Amino acid sequence: MTFPAITAVANVLAHAPGLVRYGSKPLRDIAQDGAVLDAITPRLRSYADAVAYGPNQAFIGNIEPEALASLPRPWWQALDMTASSTGAFGDVIDETELLGLFKLCDRARLVHLDAATLSAAGAALARRGLVTADEMAALAPAEAAAIAALCRSGEALPLMLGGRVVGAVARGHEQDEALTANVLLENLAGKATGVLALRRLLRMTDGRVGPGDVDFVLAGSEEAVGDRYQRGGGNLAKAIAESAGVTTATGFDVKAFCASTLYAVFNAAALIQSGVFSRVVVVAGGSLAKLGMKYRAHVAKQMPVLEDVLAGIAILVERPGAGDPMIRLDTLGLHTIATGSAQQAVVEALVIKPLDKAGYRLRDVDRYATEMHNPEVTEPSGSGDVPKGNYRLIGALGALRGEIPRNGIDEFIAAHGMPGYAPTQGHIASAVCYLAHALRAMRAGKMRRVLFMAKGSLFLGRMTEASDGVSFILET
Amino acid sequence: MIELKGKRVLVIGERDGVNGPAIEACVRSAGAEVLYAETLCFV
Numbered sequence: 167m168t169f170p171a172i173t174a175v176a177n178v179l180a181h182a183p184g185l186v187r188y189g190s191k192p193l194r195d196i197a198q199d200g201a202v203l204d205a206i207t208p209r210l211r212s213y214a215d216a217v218a219y220g221p222n223q224a225f226i227g228n229i230e231p232e233a234l235a236s237l238p239r240p241w242w243q244a245l246d247m248t249a250s251s252t253g254a255f256g257d258v259i260d261e262t263e264l265l266g267l268f269k270l271c272d273r274a275r276l277v278h279l280d281a282a283t284l285s286a287a288g289a290a291l292a293r294r295g296l297v298t299a300d301e302m303a304a305l306a307p308a309e310a311a312a313i314a315a316l317c318r319s320g321e322a323l324p325l326m327l328g329g330r331v332v333g334a335v336a337r338g339h340e341q342d343e344a345l346t347a348n349v350l351l352e353n354l355a356g357k358a359t360g361v362l363a364l365r366r367l368l369r370m371t372d373g374r375v376g377p378g379d380v381d382f383v384l385a386g387s388e389e390a391v392g393d394r395y396q397r398g399g400g401n402l403a404k405a406i407a408e409s410a411g412v413t414t415a416t417g418f419d420v421k422a423f424c425a426s427t428l429y430a431v432f433n434a435a436a437l438i439q440s441g442v443f444s445r446v447v448v449v450a451g452g453s454l455a456k457l458g459m460k461y462r463a464h465v466a467k468q469m470p471v472l473e474d475v476l477a478g479i480a481i482l483v484e485r486p487g488a489g490d491p492m493i494r495l496d497t498l499g500l501h502t503i504a505t506g507s508a509q510q511a512v513v514e515a516l517v518i519k520p521l522d523k524a525g526y527r528l529r530d531v532d533r534y535a536t537e538m539h540n541p542e543v544t545e546p547s548g549s550g551d552v553p554k555g556n557y558r559l560i561g562a563l564g565a566l567r568g569e570i571p572r573n574g575i576d577e578f579i580a581a582h583g584m585p586g587y588a589p590t591q592g593h594i595a596s597a598v599c600y601l602a603h604a605l606r607a608m609r610a611g612k613m614r615r616v617l618f619m620a621k622g623s624l625f626l627g628r629m630t631e632a633s634d635g636v637s638f639i640l641e642t
Numbered sequence: 643m644i645e646l647k648g649k650r651v652l653v654i655g656e657r658d659g660v661n662g663p664a665i666e667a668c669v670r671s672a673g674a675e676v677l678y679a680e681t682l683c684f685v
Contacts, residue, residue: 424685507661507681537658539685549684555658590685623657623683631663631681 170435171490172640174375174482175602176367177225178256179475179589180264180359181217182457183210184326186474188351189457206461207329211242211470213260218245221540222475224587226253227602231538234585241542242470252294255602256366256478263290264476265325265333267358269305270297271409276350278308278316279325279333296365308333323347342394352454355476356389357405360451363478364410367447371482380482381443383407383417384434386426388453388593406449415447423622424537424592425636426450427479431598431618432638434483435493445484450598452476453591460590463547472543477591479598491608491616491640497524499619499637507625507633513559516619516637518567524639528564531582531639532613535600536560537621538588556619557583596620601640608642615641647673657683 186192187203195202216222220241224231228249238244251258259267266287269277279287288302316322316334325333335354338345368377385403392399403417420430427450434446454476461471486492499516506512521528536556544552561575570578588595597618607613622634651674655662662681670676 508664509658509661537685544685547684550658552658552685592685595685621657623681625657625662625681626683633657633661 167496168486169492169495170438170483171486171492172431172481172601172605173484173487173490174367174370175605176256176363176370176480177227177253177599177602178359178363178366178478179222179225179258180267180362180452180478181213181258181260181474182264182355182476183474184261185355185454186210186458186461186471188323188348188454189459189473190455192458192461193348205465206458206471209461209465209469209471211472211474214247215245215470216475217251217258218247218249220244220246221542221587221589222258223249223253225477225589225599226258227255227606228253230603231584231587231600234587239542240469242472254606256363257294257296258475259294259362260290261327262287264358265327266291266302267362268325268335268354270301271354271358271361274338276336276338277333277354278313278336280310280313281307283327283332295369296362321347323351339393344393344397353389353391353402355454356387356451357402357409358451359476359478360385360387360402360406360449360480361409363451363480364406364412364447364449367480367482368410375445375482377411378414380407380412380415380445380447382434382437382446383412383415384430384446384448385417385419385450386428386430386448386593387419387450388426388455389451402451403449406451412447422634423624423626424596425620425622425634427593427598428596428618428620428636428638431481431483431601432493432495432498432636434481435495438483438485439495445482448481448483449479450593451478452594456590456592460543460547460549467546469546472540473590475589477589477594477599479594481598481601489609489642491605491642494524494639494641497639499635501633501635503632507631509559510563512621512633512635513556513563516635517560517617518563520617520637520639526615528560528569528578529582531615531617533584533600533604533616534560534582535597535604535616535618537596538584538599539586539590539595540588541586543590551586553583553586554579604640608640615639649674650677651675652677653679655679655681657681658685
């Protein structure tokens with residue numbers, strides 16, 4: 167039986183040190199104590215250092231995540247200054263380019279950028295083949311005096327480059343808490359990095375699949391777009407599709423905390439399998455709120471504030487061609503309400519049950535993609551190595567089932583796991599960041615089967631104590 | 643070792659470790675009163 171296939175994936179990053187101050191944790195702490203900003207600022211990385219950082223190079227596909235296992239820690243001191251900002255899967259754009267994308271994606275005329283920044287952004291994005299000169303030339307720059315006046319009014323947030331104000335984002339309404347400048351900046355960051363990923367995906371497929379060949383777009387990001395009457399109204403999918411020129415498609419959003427994007431992938435496959443659509447793109451932009459989330463630990467340990475990038479991903483799902491890796495819709499791993507929230511039960515539901523259904527054992531899967539958070543980001547704050555924790559649990563369940571010897575769990579992890587490399591942008595770190603690598607490895611004949619598993623923390627929204635998660639097997 | 647019987651407990655669990663409801667069930671069974679329980683996610 168055939169199933170829908172993943173045929174192209176774009177992974178992109180946007181370096182955003184000037185936006186770290188607007189991450190949820192820094193923003194709250196700076197409001198309490200202005201000295202926090204003085205502690206963060208000298209710990210922000212240069213663009214060159216962010217490009218040269220091994221985990222970021224793994225994310226955009228210039229190295230394999232597995233290569234990080236032999237790179238000495240700390241990785242932030244093992245920089246490869248010859249590394250390129252252009253990867254096999256996408257680009258690491260700099261903050262000037264990101265601000266230019268904000269302006270390009272702003273349909274409400276709330277983003278104001280000075281002429282020099284807008285011009286530099288347009289030129290750099292055009293060099294990457296991500297925008298046309300005409301569409302950037304149509305954007306009007308703002309006078310420095312107008313930007314300064316907006317910032318002084320308290321109704322706009324300054325946009326900074328290297329400590330200098332080069333623009334501003336204004337609020338969208340005088341009284342609406344869903345349209346404050348902070349909320350709009352968060353939503354715009356998600357949209358712009360989603361557009362970056364979708365445009366990069368269409369560059370990859372140029373000549374075979376163009377913007378007019380996409381039927382439907384599903385977005386699985388972390389923002390809540392809306393107004394005072396419907397705060398999570400949504401459909402950023404259509405907003406992203408519009409700004410990427412995918413005008414023949416419609417779409418909607420999938421919301422399920424950090425599992426959103428993986429849910430969206432199997433929903434895309436189901437829409438194709440049912441014959442409703444021929445081609446569906448899943449897209450997700452980055453989370454501004456999570457910038458600098460663990461800055462306190464990074465500053466205390468005198469390391470760079472590593473949560474300084476927004477991530478984006480775009481995934482093309484369509485009917486399979488010869489050799490394309492297919493999404494096994496007949497063996498989905500689903501976390502039902504009855505599953506409960508104990509970690510053992512969650513992993514049984516998302517790993518063991520799908521394998522049992524497919525008739526596989528744990529070692530029949532070449533690689534497990536779990537939550538691939540970079541441990542160098544999480545360990546300083548005491549949050550541990552998240553992927554390794556997941557692998558240990560999978561290995562322990564394998565030992566309980568007699569598939570792995572009790573003293574063989576480390577060997578199992580080394581053979582079927584990999585180091586975490588994703589920025590702590592929850593939904594993108596949650597397995598989907600490995601789709602591009604899996605596709606490349608399967609096309610090269612290096613892998614046959616990968617299991618993708620994402621978890622969602624529904625309980626954080628206070629509406630339930632339930633957990634969540636989803637998984638699928640991708641195989642050639 | 644802590645004697646929990648008769649104690650009042652604030653529970654903070656972790657999504658990728660031991661969650662709040664699991665800790666709550668354990669400390670209740672040990673005779674403690676749970677005043678507050680929450681599960682956090684650190685990523």
